[in-house]
Amino acid sequence: MEVVGTCGKTTLSSGQTSNKPSNITSIYDDDDDVVGFEIHAQIIMNELIRGTKERDVISIYGMPGLGKTTLARKVYNNPSILNYFDVKAWCAVSQAYNTRTLLVEIFKQATSNKIKIKEDDDVADMLRKVLIGKRYLIVLDDIWDVEAWENLGICFPQGECGSRVMVTTRIEQVAKHLQHHSDPYSLSFLTSEESWELLEKKVFRGESCPPDLLEAGLQVALHCKGLPLVVVLIAGIITKTEREASLWLKVANGLCSFALGEQSMKVIQSSYDHLEDHLKPCLLYMALFPEDHKIPVDDLVKLWMAEEFVLNIGTKNMEEACRVCMSDLLNRSLIMVSGMRYYRDVQYCSLHDVVREFCLRKLTEDKYMQLIVPYNPYQHLHSSESRLCIYIHDDLVKQLNDSNYQLDKIPMLDFKETNSLEFIAHPKLNVWNNQYSNPLDLVVKLRFVRALDLMDVELPDSWATAIQSLTELRYLALCVKQFELKWISHLHNLQTLRLKSSEKLRLRAATLWEMTKLRHVNIDCFSVAWEDNEQESSPTSLLENMKSFGTCNIRFDNMNARFWWRFPNLEELCLSVKDVPEFPYFPIVEVHSHLHFLSLEFPLIELFNSFGWERFCVFPSNLRHLDLAKCLLTEEMVLNIARLKKLESLKLFLGFPSMRSYCWDVTNVEFPALKYLGLISVQIEEWKASEESFPVLEKLVISRCYSFKEIPPSFADILTLRRIELFDCTDSLGVSAMNIKREIEENTGCDSLHVVVVKQN
Structure with a gap:
């Protein structure tokens, strides 16, 4: 770029x-x-x-x-x-x-x-x-x-x-x-150039680096990941080594073990010691992810819940309590934001290598064993009973295998403690040990694990039998060919189910209604057909704990209208719909008063030949974030969106370059709370808007809009506008953005608008 x-x-x-x-x-x-x-x-x-x-x-x-x-x-x-x-x-x-x-x-x-x-x-x-x-x-x-x-x-x-x-x-x-x-x-991290400049300055004391050491020196600097403390400590190490490229490269490759010398260990230790007890296992758990891994916050929160780092404090508050823990660690600068959603929530977080290495050392020192005090925001921090837990790691896996899962035979465990010992599984089980290419051999021995992520390996058909004994599971992520809900219906504590399949699945909803503790369901497969027979279950069965629900390639024609009524506290819904709407998606929109995020993908080609489908797309009024893909922006559809008075972000991915262009006129339409607007591959030839259309807009993002010529000049009158980003768009669109910026400067005297234009090579 x-x-x-x-x-x-x-x-x-x-x-x-x-x-x-x-x-x-x-x-x-x-x-x-x-x-x-x-x-x-x-x-x-x-x-x-x-x-x-x-x-x-x-x-x-x-x-x-x-x-x-x-x-x-x-x-x-x-x-x-x-x-x-x-x-x-x-x-x-x-x-x-x-x-x-x-x-x-x-x-x-x-x-x-x-x-x-x-x-x-x-x-x-x-x-x-x-x-x-x-x-x-x-x-x-x-x-x-x-x-x-x-x-x-x-x-x-x-x-x-x-x-x-x-x-x-x-x-x-x-x-x-x-x-x-x-x-x-x-304070930000050093760039790779600045890291090298500091390293060169420390090692050579004002002299230039010899050419034969330059490449090795750059590698050392790059591995410092922008942390000045590490650069300086490493400089002290390589200054005392012979000036040979091979030795410097050895330092670079083993940087983490070198970097955590006495100085940096004390720096991180002081921050760790200052943490409340319930935050320590949350931080250490993150170190089990691979180095430089961008950890999805949504998944991490669900894993923390499954491991009971946060107590079950009620339907509404478990996720919120976990996010409080996440916020506390961010505020203490022990974890880093590595990706934001367009509506400004943290999407990915990560550990700096130095912090991760400290955490791994801490786990090793404690023999991977911890007394964990779960977080309960409604009680004193130390009023909760602690749990003795051991993190499953390579050495323990080997000893488990050698002892046929007899805990009293495992050398690293004190047998006096095994009666109360609980296991915390690695977030990615299949990275424990390469010898376990089929993780089912190991899974059957871990009867009391609470979280199991097997999404990265497609399991054989025998997976269901292997998982029968894992009755304490709260988090389950699977990649399988065949799946039936009845195979896991005995997992009465299950909170999160993530499923990926290359086959078409037919799932009986009657089994779903029995799994009352489910909070998050995400099914990604070729096609999902829900069989909802009310004769097999009470028509009033509700999953009141359900917070998020998502399926890829779902058909609505086989779903009873009461299906969505079963999730009264739903907050996030993501669907890829494979049929033209023939009845309302939300028959009674007031039922879903908690729904704040909705993502819908429509069958674009079928919509061209359909009439009146928009009347079925009336959304719950409390929506704050809406993503629409492959949806025609008809006048009625735009009005349906504008009725959402609390909507803060709107992202539209509307079609393909081969589609005909059209005029998008919102001159007489107001989006009163919209702060973010994203337009991706929209075939708009002309866009008309007034200054009242987007009164509080802060950020506009336009990507791959090749027929789009101009941003409405009225955007210069939006006092809250702070950023315009254009990705791979026409030159005229960039000119119009700069004109808006210039007019804002002339009218207000403030350089408040940032314009970013990015072109693909």
Whole structure:
């Protein structure tokens, strides 16, 4: 791909003293200019010098090892900062701190040690008096909680002098809580070029890298994954090795084991120790996924639920409680966002290699055994009874196999504990050991596992017999040719069922109604036919726990209209419909008041020859996200969408290049809550809209629209519009986007709209 235009504002995208583990900044201190921080430093200095005259808090947050303290130190020592502020002070707060001790340290720096402090002096009041009327800069390095700021911040007087407090923290929520005028600043990873520049600088001390080491050096830098701490630690290792490419490549290939030396281990350990007990197994579990794996958040939440890291706290709250845990780990910068949905929810997350290696070491040290305290938001954190669990890993699998599943014969287990021992399965069972090409041989020995993901291997027809004994399953993902619900109907605790098949499946819904604990069902196969015979089950049978339901290639002509009534609390529904609507998809739309996400794919060609089908596409009124694929945008269909007054995102994938183009006129139509609009392969030749059509739109994405010539000029009047992205579109469409940007700048004086144009090579 080639970016042919990127416009908009610059975005880079108790009586003891602090027990900070070790001064990591010291490993950078021999360089005045730290590679990769120049732009960050300039942005922070602008906030310090050119911002509001009122006192402001400048927060820098990010995961351990990114160089937050180093960046703050670089800014703090800059000559322009030295000359600008009347008073400067720096103190390290950390997890354990004493407020008086910190205030004494700040007071001494603020007065250059000219005023002696007695034991009974009110240091807080003395500090306030020293700072009043002065332009001061106070740095609070490594704050872990809001309470620390509340204890210290009251001593820093307000005023119109342009004073600043600069804070570094690992926890995003702390940074956001401290926000006054300036937005918290998220420190990003180094680019591969910056990583190499820093590595070269550290190893060769100002000299250039010899040509014969260049390729190996680049490989070492690349494997550092943009974390400055790792770059510097590795530089210290290879500086002491002979300058041979083969040795450097060996370091690169074994980087994780090298990188977690004493320094970095302490950095991650301090964050881990500060976690609430219920978050520790959630984090360690993520390390079982492969290196650099983008973990789907939806799947991870369901796995956490299955393993009971979160207690069963009711129909409505299990998923929400898991997402609170996810948010807590993100806020502590221990896990990373690696993909966002277009409506701004986190879709994928991942672990940095250093954090993952720490977690794997932690599991090994604990012999893969843990006392797990499940999360219950309605009780005190420590009021829940803990569970003794062991993570199934390669060594245990081998010993299980050798001992014929007799736990008292397994050397690594203390037999006294086996009566209460529970198993936590690897999220991807078939990566445990290559010798288990047929995982069924192993599965039959794991009678008490709660989660089993076999989606990556097509199982033989004997799979159903093998899984008969796994009565505790809560999560089951299968790839099979044949499937019947009755084969798993005895799994009364099952919460999640994911199914993939290359065959046509006929499923009896009567069995489905018996599985009352099901929350998430996703069936991806050639075709699904539901047989719903009300004579075999009560017509009032409900699956009140069902939250999400999805099938690929489903036919509606064989489904009773009452089918959807059985899921009154459904929140997400994804269907690929293979027949033209002949009756309402939602006969009584009020039944699905909880439905917030709907994805529908229509049989496009059949719609051309059908009339009046739109009247069957009246959707539940509380929808917030709607995806429509291969659907004709007739006037009536557009009005059906516009009736959704809470709709925040709309994505339309409408056809093929061979379709005829048409005019899409929404001049007199309003989408009052729509923030995101995505148009993919739409055959619109002309688009008409007024400024009232999309009053709160924030982001417009257009992709592969070859007949599309112009974005409506009225988009320049949308005050909330912040981003337009064009992928593989006509040049004239890009020109119209830039015209809108230019008009917004002229009318408002603000460079608030970002325009991104991407062309396929």
